[in-house]
């Protein structure tokens with residue numbers, strides 16, 4: 001099966017184009033002010049327009065309230081909404097029922113217990129995205145930290161919903177990650193940067209090549 005590839009945290013037309021040309025199936029736009037990858041709604045809408053018909057646009061929000069979520073969707077018109085905070089299964093389900101787009105829920109995997117608890121989202125989301133757990137320090141981002149988790153947690157797991165692998169993926173480790181977990185979709189952000197929030201087009205290309213060659 002061909003692995004799907006999401007490149008997240010894109011903020012310029014050049015890096016958006018590089019991701020699409022390299023064969024990314026999904027591009028991610030982060031609308032979350034504390035992130036170095038935050039893009040305004042207007043910029044996100046412009047970037048989204050560049051990929052229409054070429055790749056799916058994923059809007060990443062973190063614990064956004066109903067009004068902010070509705071406004072962001074109205075302006076950006078993404079194909080996918082990725083929820084990367086502590087959104088409940090019920091809230092994901094409400095959004096999935098009301099909105100004509102895919103709902104993905106990110107879950108940090110610390111141990112087998114956290115993987116088991118992720119099952120609460122089955123039936124409420126279109127995809128679970130497994131990431132490293134959020135660092136415990138005050139003010140830390142809930143994702144985009146370039147930290148990998150123990151992939152053996154996913155080996156032989158009985159997935160009951162579509163899923164994706166994220167967390168510290170780079171051109172150097174993505175093939176091994178795919179082989180060890182069987183991930184159908186891989187998602188990378190900070191591992192493709194020359195500085196926080198600054199994507200490197202060569203790293204984007206190398207990542208897509210390595211994922212496809214796995």
Ligand SMILES: O=C(O)c1ccccc1N[C@@H]1O[C@H](COP(=O)(O)O)[C@@H](O)[C@H]1O
Pocket residue numbers: 008009028030032035036037060062084129131141142143144145146147166167168169187188189190191
């Ligand atoms: O990228 C961010 O700044 C970000 C902020 C808040 C929540 C999630 C964020 N990124 C997502 O985190 C995972 C893992 O990223 P990384 O490859 O380890 O940097 C990925 O889904 C990003 O889209």
